[in-house]
Amino acid sequence: MRKASWKSNMALKIALIILSVLSWTLCFFGLFGTFYLEQAEIYDAVDEDYARNALESRIAEQYSIVAATSDHYGSEELSQTNFRYGVIEGFTLKEAVAKGLFDDPDAYAYTDFENGIPREGARRVHSYTYQDDKTEVYVPYNLVNDGHVYNYEYETSFVADEEVGMPPEEIFVMTGDAPEEDSVDHTYVVDSTDYTPVEVPNDSQNYIIVSTVADKSYDYNLHDLYNEANTLLMVAYSWNMKNLFPVMAFAGAVLALAVLSTLLVMAGWRREKDEAGEQIERVVLRRRDFFPLDLGIFVAWTISIMIFGVTTGNFFVRYNWLDRMIRMRYVQLLLVLPLYTIAWLLFLASLMSLAANIRYGGAWQRTALYRFFHWIGVSVKRLILFIQGKYLPKHYREMLDAAVEARIKSERFQTELITNVSHDIKTPLTSIINYVDLLSKEELENEKAREYVTVLVRQSERLKKLIQDLIDASKASSGNVKLEIERVNLSVLLTQIAGEYEEKMKDAGIELVVQKPEESVFVDADSRNLSRVFDNLTENIVKYAQRGTRAYLDLTSEEGKAEVIFRNTSAARLNITSEELLRRFARGDESRSTEGSGLGLSIADSLTKLMGGTLTLTVDGDLFKVTVTFPSI
Amino acid sequence: MSTILICDDEPDIVNALRIYLTSEGYAVKTAANGKEALAVLSKEEIHLVLLDVMMPVLDGITALSRIRENSNVPVILLTAKSEDTDKILGLNVGADDYVTKPFNPVELLARVKSCLRRYLMLGGSTDHSKLTVAGIELDDRSKIVTLDGEPVSLTPTEYDILKLLMEHPGKVYAPEEIYREIRNAPAYGSEGMVAVHIRHLREKLEYDPAEPRYLIAVWGRGYKIEAHSITGKEGL
Numbered sequence: 061m062r063k064a065s066w067k068s069n070m071a072l073k074i075a076l077i078i079l080s081v082l083s084w085t086l087c088f089f090g091l092f093g094t095f096y097l098e099q100a101e102i103y104d105a106v107d108e109d110y111a112r113n114a115l116e117s118r119i120a121e122q123y124s125i126v127a128a129t130s131d132h133y134g135s136e137e138l139s140q141t142n143f144r145y146g147v148i149e150g151f152t153l154k155e156a157v158a159k160g161l162f163d164d165p166d167a168y169a170y171t172d173f174e175n176g177i178p179r180e181g182a183r184r185v186h187s188y189t190y191q192d193d194k195t196e197v198y199v200p201y202n203l204v205n206d207g208h209v210y211n212y213e214y215e216t217s218f219v220a221d222e223e224v225g226m227p228p229e230e231i232f233v234m235t236g237d238a239p240e241e242d243s244v245d246h247t248y249v250v251d252s253t254d255y256t257p258v259e260v261p262n263d264s265q266n267y268i269i270v271s272t273v274a275d276k277s278y279d280y281n282l283h284d285l286y287n288e289a290n291t292l293l294m295v296a297y298s299w300n301m302k303n304l305f306p307v308m309a310f311a312g313a314v315l316a317l318a319v320l321s322t323l324l325v326m327a328g329w330r331r332e333k334d335e336a337g338e339q340i341e342r343v344v345l346r347r348r349d350f351f352p353l354d355l356g357i358f359v360a361w362t363i364s365i366m367i368f369g370v371t372t373g374n375f376f377v378r379y380n381w382l383d384r385m386i387r388m389r390y391v392q393l394l395l396v397l398p399l400y401t402i403a404w405l406l407f408l409a410s411l412m413s414l415a416a417n418i419r420y421g422g423a424w425q426r427t428a429l430y431r432f433f434h435w436i437g438v439s440v441k442r443l444i445l446f447i448q449g450k451y452l453p454k455h456y457r458e459m460l461d462a463a464v465e466a467r468i469k470s471e472r473f474q475t476e477l478i479t480n481v482s483h484d485i486k487t488p489l490t491s492i493i494n495y496v497d498l499l500s501k502e503e504l505e506n507e508k509a510r511e512y513v514t515v516l517v518r519q520s521e522r523l524k525k526l527i528q529d530l531i532d533a534s535k536a537s538s539g540n541v542k543l544e545i546e547r548v549n550l551s552v553l554l555t556q557i558a559g560e561y562e563e564k565m566k567d568a569g570i571e572l573v574v575q576k577p578e579e580s581v582f583v584d585a586d587s588r589n590l591s592r593v594f595d596n597l598t599e600n601i602v603k604y605a606q607r608g609t610r611a612y613l614d615l616t617s618e619e620g621k622a623e624v625i626f627r628n629t630s631a632a633r634l635n636i637t638s639e640e641l642l643r644r645f646a647r648g649d650e651s652r653s654t655e656g657s658g659l660g661l662s663i664a665d666s667l668t669k670l671m672g673g674t675l676t677l678t679v680d681g682d683l684f685k686v687t688v689t690f691p692s693i
Numbered sequence: 694m695s696t697i698l699i700c701d702d703e704p705d706i707v708n709a710l711r712i713y714l715t716s717e718g719y720a721v722k723t724a725a726n727g728k729e730a731l732a733v734l735s736k737e738e739i740h741l742v743l744l745d746v747m748m749p750v751l752d753g754i755t756a757l758s759r760i761r762e763n764s765n766v767p768v769i770l771l772t773a774k775s776e777d778t779d780k781i782l783g784l785n786v787g788a789d790d791y792v793t794k795p796f797n798p799v800e801l802l803a804r805v806k807s808c809l810r811r812y813l814m815l816g817g818s819t820d821h822s823k824l825t826v827a828g829i830e831l832d833d834r835s836k837i838v839t840l841d842g843e844p845v846s847l848t849p850t851e852y853d854i855l856k857l858l859m860e861h862p863g864k865v866y867a868p869e870e871i872y873r874e875i876r877n878a879p880a881y882g883s884e885g886m887v888a889v890h891i892r893h894l895r896e897k898l899e900y901d902p903a904e905p906r907y908l909i910a911v912w913g914r915g916y917k918i919e920a921h922s923i924t925g926k927e928g929l
Contacts, residue, residue: 486773487703490795494709497798524795548913555868556910559888574885591912 076319083315084360087367090309309367316364471538478534485527493520529659536666543586543671547693550581550622554615557594561602569607570628572598576615581622583690585671593667593675596660597626597686604684606631622692630684638677661686695740695809696720700730700756701771702748710743713798714805727751731759739766741809743801746772746783754786761787767808771796800900807841824859826918827907829898831859840898850875851894854887858908858918867915891916 496516504510535541558574565572583590601611611628642665661677664686668675673690697719699710704725711721722737724730728751730742742760746753757768770783770791783791789811790804807828824831828841836852838845847855853875858866866874868884891910895902909919 486794487706490773491703491705491709493795494706494713494798498709498712550913552867552915553913555885556888556912556916559868559885560892560910562885562889563892587912587914591910 079315080319083312083319083364086308086312087316087364088312090307090312091367313364313367316360316367474534474538478531478538478540481531489520489524489527493524496520526659529663533659533663533666536663536670539670541589541667541670543589545584545586545671547582548585548587548590550583550615550624550690551576552580553587553591553594554613554624557591557598558613560595561598564602565611568602568605570601570605571610572601572613573610574613574615577617579617581615581617582693583622583673584693585673585690589667589671593664593688594624596664597688600660600686601626601628604628604630604632606682617692620692622690624688626686626688628684630682634679634682634684636679638679641677641679642675664688694718694720695813696722696738697805698722698724698730698733698737698739698742700724700727700742700748700753701745702726703745706745706771709798710801713802717802717806719805727753727756727759730756734760734764734766740812741805742766742768743805744768744770744788746770754782757783757786757788767812769801769804769808797901803841803900810841824856826859826862829855829859829907829918831856845897847894847897848890851890851897854890855894855898855918858916862918865911865915865917870915887916 496513500513500517504513554574554576558572561572598613605611605628609629612625614623614625614627616623616625642661665675668688671690673688676687676689678685678687697714699707699714699721700723701707701710702725707723707725711723714721722733722739724733726748727744730744731751733739734742744753744757748756753770753772757770760766760768767789768787770788771794772780772783772791773794780791789808792801792804810828824833830839832838833856838847838852838855854871857871857874858864868887869880871887872878872880872884891908892902895905895908898908899905907918909917911917
């Protein structure tokens with residue numbers, strides 16, 4: 061079980077770290093900005109509508125909105141919200157005159173108010189007029205104030221900036237379409253204090269009537285109100301700037317959530333090849349990986365969810381259209397609440413893991429929560445594997461598991477077989493060899509019987525050798541060999557081997573030529589098993605090389621590898637491929653009759669592989685060449 | 694006349710061994726398992742035990758450890774398992790020698806003889822001119838080498854090599870070193886002859902030259918002589 065190194069997924073991890081830092085920077089700057097703005101009371105003014113509403117409510121505090129006029133004028137539409145039109149576009153009286161707002165002879169004003177309501181029988185007076193460029197405004201002579209009718213001459217005029225003695229509370233405004241019988245294009249709001257008229261867009265279908273109430277302060281100045289509105293609106297128009305902060309916080313929170321999720325998922329699995337080396341990746345949530353996510357990461361998760369919630373809330377509050385589209389409470393319920401829940405579960409899990417690790421020393425894997433997160437990790441990983449097309453359906457997995465298990469079983473069986481076969485086969489073999497030996501010592505009368513016994517002696521010895529080779533071959537091929545890897549002097553080893561075989565070579569009529577460099581060549585190997593490899597290969601030369609030829613044993617060392625090359629001319633025709641030769645019991649057909657088990661090369665190959673070397677076989681006509689390569693020191 | 698206890702659960706093997714040993718003039722007692730062997734040992738006077746390792750009721754290793762509690766009778770283990778661990782275990786528990794199945798009758802008889810000789814001639818010669826390793830005895834004055842009392846004829850070079858090795862049992866000599874020691878000259882690549890001489894020596898001194906017990910090749914390093922060795926040519 062290899063521990064995943066930090067270096068794996070390096071790019072991803074670096075990206076995650078950068079993203080993480082970025083997200084948290086965004087979050088905190090965003091939140092800071094947002095809260096700062098809120099503190100400065102400008103925060104709320106980020107939206108034009110909002111500003112107007114705020115202004116409206118401010119006005120409403122000081123003025124009574126003549127709601128009753130609704131009935132009076134028969135308009136159902138009259139409401140507070142319409143007031144805004146009277147506020148936004150404001151002009152001073154001078155400006156109004158200059159702009160020719162009073163051009164319209166059909167503008168009306170009412171004079172007779174009581175508590176903001178036009179009295180019964182109040183006269184509708186003709187509106188202001190002006191002539192040429194004079195800044196004179198003509199007002200009706202019979203304005204009524206406070207129950208007292210001021211009888212101004214019809215032609216009386218005043219200059220806008222001058223005090224004309226009109227009691228402030230008398231001022232009123234008339235806007236809108238001409239009541240009942242008449243209609244006007246413009247509506248105005250005029251303040252009694254400074255006579256500031258306010259134009260209402262022509263397309264307004266509604267009446268707005270503002271009046272002061274007697275008991276309220278007279279200090280009110282519509283112009284101030286206008287200014288305030290303007291300030292607010294200024295802020296409102298630049299809402300993009302102001303909204304940058306909440307957007308930053310929101311984006312940061314989303315990013316942080318994504319990064320944390322990725323981290324959690326990454327921690328939630330590890331790659332693991334199963335015993336048989338199949339390409340199945342199993343998913344296990346490792347405590348070691350999971351543990352560093354403790355507290356810190358879950359707290360971070362929780363905070364990021366909170367920011368996420370707050371900022372989403374902000375958006376919904378701020379943008380009516382959004383709120384209208386998706387009700388905030390649904391968002392809270394469906395999105396933020398589950399995220400909160402997960403965050404707290406994770407937080408709880410981390411605490412539990414901490415507690416369990418302290419208390420039980422890692423036994424927290426048994427907890428239900430651990431299994432829950434394990435399951436999440438597994439599912440995510442499986443999903444990814446599935447997308448990658450690597451995930452096997454359950455029944456395939458079961459089949460594969462069964463196959464792997466069978467293989468392990470058979471390997472175990474093979475190991476046991478090797479151990480037991482020694483006893484179970486060798487015991488009867490011992491008897492055979494012994495009794496054949498005893499028989500050969502008996503003085504047999506029969507010539508044929510003696511001949512047969514000779515065959516028995518020879519063949520039982522051969523059987524003994526064969527069985528030993530077979531056991532060795534199984535051991536070597538199943539890796540049941542204890543290796544003691546040490547530094548081995550190949551030069552000395554080859555001298556020893558060559559010495560062991562000198563006479564056998566001579567008997568077989570083969571000249572063995574050993575060629576090796578002057579310096580000793582060292583490799584890391586198990587000397588006994590390495591000698592067995594060379595032993596088998598030399599034995600092969602004795603058995604299968606053509607009489608009267610030379611065989612070569614070369615030792616070379618270059619570029620970090622040591623090579624031992626055995627070369628000989630085969631006595632029999634090699635009608636077999638090198639792959640086949642390495643198989644157990646393989647011998648060239650022509651060589652069948654020769655003594656030997658056919659296991660020598662297979663054993664040599666297995667042992668070489670076990671010791672980390674390679675054995676290659678080359679057959680070129682009658683030239684038989686075996687190269688054993690080891691990394692040299 | 695020595696009495697030998699054969700302990701094996703395979704009657705045929707016991708019988709064959711009985712035939713071999715009685716033909717050599719030994720008295721033979723038999724037992725089918727470790728428990729029976731212990732019973733025989735407590736009743737009879739036994740000079741040597743041939744003990745199988747894998748047996749029912751009581752296995753050879755356990756039986757051996759029981760025997761060693763109150764007896765130093767020579768024990769030769771008959772083992773079918775040629776595992777190194779079994780040999781080490783057996784020798785550690787107190788076996789004097791071991792023979793792996795299927796064994797060569799001649800080899801077995803030689804081991805029996807050797808073991809008995811050492812057991813019965815306790816102490817042996819303390820002559821300093823004599824070098825003794827296991828059954829090999831080298832008398833430097835008479836230049837005679839004996840194996841289990843039988844004289845062995847060696848060439849002068851073989852004798853020199855054997856003497857060098859026997860002077861320091863267990864020490865590994867590189868072929869070049871051996872050459873230098875016996876010829877008093879550097880090898881210059883002719884150390885190959887050492888391996889040939891070693892092989893000749895082995896043929897003369899080992900019962901099974903293919904599986905040497907005393908003249909051990911330490912592959913890649915050299916040769917040594919070992920009184921009791923579990924390392925041999927058998928690599929697996």
